[in-house]
Amino acid sequence: TATAGDGEARLEVNMGKSIYMVSDGTGWTVEHSVNAALGQFEHCLVDRGCPVNTHLFSGIEDVEPLMEIVKQAAKEGAIVVYTLADPSMAESAKQACKLWGIPSTDILGPITEAVASHLGVSPSGLPRGAPGRNFPLSEDYFRRIEAIEFTIKQDDGALPHNLTKADIVLAGVSRTGKTPLSIYLAQKGYKVANVPIVKGIELPKTLFRIDPEKVFGLTISPVVLQAIRKARAKTLGFSEQARSNYSEMDYVREELESARRVFAQNPVWPVIEVTGKAIEETASVILRLYHDRKHRCSMPRISKLY
Amino acid sequence: TATAGDGEARLEVNMGKSIYMVSDGTGWTVEHSVNAALGQFEHCLVDRGCPVNTHLFSGIEDVEPLMEIVKQAAKEGAIVVYTLADPSMAESAKQACKLWGIPSTDILGPITEAVASHLGVSPSGLPRGAPGRNFPLSEDYFRRIEAIEFTIKQDDGALPHNLTKADIVLAGVSRTGKTPLSIYLAQKGYKVANVPIVKGIELPKTLFRIDPEKVFGLTISPVVLQAIRKARAKTLGFSEQARSNYSEMDYVREELESARRVFAQNPVWPVIEVTGKAIEETASVILRLYHDRKHRCSMPRISKLY
Numbered sequence: 172t173a174t175a176g177d178g179e180a181r182l183e184v185n186m187g188k189s190i191y192m193v194s195d196g197t198g199w200t201v202e203h204s205v206n207a208a209l210g211q212f213e214h215c216l217v218d219r220g221c222p223v224n225t226h227l228f229s230g231i232e233d234v235e236p237l238m239e240i241v242k243q244a245a246k247e248g249a250i251v252v253y254t255l256a257d258p259s260m261a262e263s264a265k266q267a268c269k270l271w272g273i274p275s276t277d278i279l280g281p282i283t284e285a286v287a288s289h290l291g292v293s294p295s296g297l298p299r300g301a302p303g304r305n306f307p308l309s310e311d312y313f314r315r316i317e318a319i320e321f322t323i324k325q326d327d328g329a330l331p332h333n334l335t336k337a338d339i340v341l342a343g344v345s346r347t348g349k350t351p352l353s354i355y356l357a358q359k360g361y362k363v364a365n366v367p368i369v370k371g372i373e374l375p376k377t378l379f380r381i382d383p384e385k386v387f388g389l390t391i392s393p394v395v396l397q398a399i400r401k402a403r404a405k406t407l408g409f410s411e412q413a414r415s416n417y418s419e420m421d422y423v424r425e426e427l428e429s430a431r432r433v434f435a436q437n438p439v440w441p442v443i444e445v446t447g448k449a450i451e452e453t454a455s456v457i458l459r460l461y462h463d464r465k466h467r468c469s470m471p472r473i474s475k476l477y
Numbered sequence: 478t479a480t481a482g483d484g485e486a487r488l489e490v491n492m493g494k495s496i497y498m499v500s501d502g503t504g505w506t507v508e509h510s511v512n513a514a515l516g517q518f519e520h521c522l523v524d525r526g527c528p529v530n531t532h533l534f535s536g537i538e539d540v541e542p543l544m545e546i547v548k549q550a551a552k553e554g555a556i557v558v559y560t561l562a563d564p565s566m567a568e569s570a571k572q573a574c575k576l577w578g579i580p581s582t583d584i585l586g587p588i589t590e591a592v593a594s595h596l597g598v599s600p601s602g603l604p605r606g607a608p609g610r611n612f613p614l615s616e617d618y619f620r621r622i623e624a625i626e627f628t629i630k631q632d633d634g635a636l637p638h639n640l641t642k643a644d645i646v647l648a649g650v651s652r653t654g655k656t657p658l659s660i661y662l663a664q665k666g667y668k669v670a671n672v673p674i675v676k677g678i679e680l681p682k683t684l685f686r687i688d689p690e691k692v693f694g695l696t697i698s699p700v701v702l703q704a705i706r707k708a709r710a711k712t713l714g715f716s717e718q719a720r721s722n723y724s725e726m727d728y729v730r731e732e733l734e735s736a737r738r739v740f741a742q743n744p745v746w747p748v749i750e751v752t753g754k755a756i757e758e759t760a761s762v763i764l765r766l767y768h769d770r771k772h773r774c775s776m777p778r779i780s781k782l783y
C-alpha cells in the first residue's frame with residue numbers, strides 16, 4: 172500500500188541511497204555488475220560517507236510487478252538497474268523510469284545487441300525461466316557437480332591417494348583460504364584438492380609424485396595470517412592455550428617458513444601471494460596460470476567454446 | 478608474434494565467432510554478463526548454428542597488453558567486451574577498437590557513471606588490484622568462510638544435531654541437487670545443511686524440531702530424476718544390480734512419493750520444483766522466499782547495506 176510504501180521510503184532514505192536491481196531471472200548478473208561498480212566507491216562506502224542500499228527483485232517476468240517496483244523506486248529516490256530479456260519489458264522499464272524521473276541502466280541490452288550483430292542472429296528475447304525453455308542437463312552440468320562433490324570430499328588433506336585425480340592441488344598453511352578457494356574453483360568445474368602444510372607433520376608422498384604443473388602453493392603475510400587465525404581461534408572457541416600456539420607470531424612465522432622451504436624444493440609450483448586478495452582474485456590468478464600452462468598461448472587467456 | 482597470431486586467427490575463425498573479454502580485475506563480471514547475453518542465443522548455440530568462442534583476459538592493468546589484445550581481436554574478427562576501472566584505460570580500449578574497426582562494449586562504465594551521479598561522488602578509477610588497495614578482512618568475509626566450512630561439514634545429512642545452527646535446511650531425495658545448491662548458497666554467506674530423504678530410512682528427529690520456516694523441500698520430475706541417476710550410477714561405477722535399483726523407475730517414483738508425504742506433513746516448508754532449473758535458479762527462488770519470510774516486505778526482495 173501507499174502508506175506502507177511511504178514509511179519504507181522514509182526509512183530507506185535515512186539509511187542511504189537506494190539501488191533497485193531488477194531481473195526476469197535470478198538477478199545474479201545485475202547484482203554482480205552493481206557490486207563491481209560499488210567497488211569504485213569504496214573510499215566513501217567504508218567510512219559510511221555514502222551508505223548504499225541495494226534491493227534485488229528477481230523473477231520479474233510481467234509488466235505489473237515491474238511498474239510497482241519502478242513506482243516504489245521513485246518513492247525512495249532510488250535508481251533502477253535491470254536485466255530484462257524481453258525487449259518490451261526492457262522498454263517498459265526505461266519508459267516508466269523516465270516518466271517517474273529516475274535514472275535507469277540496462278545491463279543486458281547493450282551487450283546482447285553487440286553479440287547479436289556480431290553473430291548476425293537475433294536474440295530470443297526469452298527470459299531464462301520462460302515456459303518451454305528448459306535448463307539442459309549438459310555434460311558441463313554434470314562435470315560441475317562432480318567437481319563440487321570431489322572437492323568437498325577432498326577438503327583439508329582428506330584422501331591423499333586421490334590427489335592424482337584432481338585438476339588443481341592447493342598447498343598452504345592453515346587459514347590461507349584453501350577451502351573457500353577450492354570451493355570457488357570447483358563451482359567453475361575444476362576438481363580441487365587441498366593439502367594443509369602443518370609444521371612438524373609430514374606431507375603426503377603423493378603430493379610429490381603427481382604432475383607438479385597442477386600444484387599451487389599459497390603464501391600470506393605473517394601479520395595478516397596471525398590476525399585471521401586469532402579471529403578463527405575465537406570462533407572455534409579454542410582454549411587460551413591452544414589459541415596462543417596456533418596464532419602466536421613465532422609459531423606463525425615458523426610455519427610459513429616451513430611452507431617456504433617446501434615451495435623452494437618444488438620450484439615448478441607457482442607460489443601465490445594471497446595477502447589482501449579476495450577469494451575470487453586468487454582464483455583468477457590460479458586459473459590464468461593453469462590455462463596458460465595447459466595451452467601455452469602467446470597471450471594468457473581462458474578460452475571456452477559455446 | 479604476427480605469424481603465430483595469424484595462425485591462431487585462422488584457427489579461431491573456423492571454430493566460430495570470438496568474443497574477447499578484458500578486465501583489469503578477475504574478469505568474472507564481464508564473463509557473467511557475456512554468459513547472460515549468450516543465453517539469448519541458445520537457440521543457435523545448441524545446434525551449433527553459431528558457435529562462439531570466448532577468451533578471457535584478466536588482470537590487464539596496463540595499456541601495452543591492452544593494445545596487444547585489441548590487435549589480436551582485430552585479427553580474429555572478434556568483438557571486445559571490457560571492464561576497466563581507470564577511465565583512461567577504458568578510453569584507450571574504446572579508441573583502439575574504433576581504430577581497428579571492431580565493435581566494443583563497456584560493461585563497467587555505464588553502471589559506474591549511473592551510481593556516481595546517484596551518490597554525488599566520483600568513482601576512484603582504481604582497479605581492484607591497484608597498489609595501496611587492500612581487500613578488507615571484513616565481518617562479511619569471515620561470515621562467508623564460516624558458512625562454507627559449516628556447509629561442507631554438514632553435507633549429506635552429516636551431524637543432524639547441528640541443523641539448529643543452519644540458516645537454511647534443504648530436504649530432498651538423492652540427486653535433487655542438494656549438495657551443489659548448498660554450496661552455492663554457502664558462497665553467498667548462508668549456512669546450509671541438507672538432509673537426504675531415502676525410502677525406508679527415518680529422517681533425523683531434529684528436522685522436525687527446528688524452525689520450519691528455514692526448511693525447504695526439493696522435488697523433481699521422476700523422468701528427469703531417473704536420467705540424472707543413471708548418469709550418476711555410471712560415474713560412480715555402481716554394479717548393474719545396485720544401479721537398477723537406484724535408478725529404476727518404480728523405485729524413483731516411490732522415493733519421490735515418500736518425499737511428497739513428508740512435505741505434506743510439514744506444510745510450512747515450501748516445496749521447490751527443481752526440474753529444468755540451473756542451480757543458481759533454484760538458489761534464487763529459495764533466497765527470495767527466505768528473505769521474504771524474514772522481512773515480510775510488501776514486495777519480495779533481497780536487501781543489502783553497503
Ligand SMILES: Nc1ncnc2c1ncn2[C@@H]1O[C@H](COP(=O)(O)O)[C@@H](O)[C@H]1O
Pocket residue numbers: 194195196197198199200201254255256279297298299300512513514515516517519
Ligand atoms: N540461459 C539463459 N537463457 C536465456 N536468458 C538468460 C539465460 N541466462 C540468463 N539469461 C538472461 O540474462 C539476464 C540475467 O540473468 P540472471 O543473472 O539470472 O538475472 C536475465 O534477463 C535472464 O533472463
Ligand SMILES: Nc1ncnc2c1ncn2[C@@H]1O[C@H](COP(=O)(O)O)[C@@H](O)[C@H]1O
Pocket residue numbers: 206207208209210211213500501502503504505506507560561562585603604605606
Ligand atoms: N572491490 C573493488 N574495488 C575496486 N574496483 C573493483 C572492485 N571489484 C571490482 N572492481 C572493478 O570492477 C571491474 C570488474 O571486476 P572483476 O569482476 O574482478 O573483473 C574491474 O574493472 C575491477 O577493477
Ligand SMILES: [Mg+2]
Pocket residue numbers: 193194196197198199200201202254
Ligand atoms: Mg540479473
Ligand SMILES: [Mg+2]
Pocket residue numbers: 499500501502503504505506507508560
Ligand atoms: Mg570483469
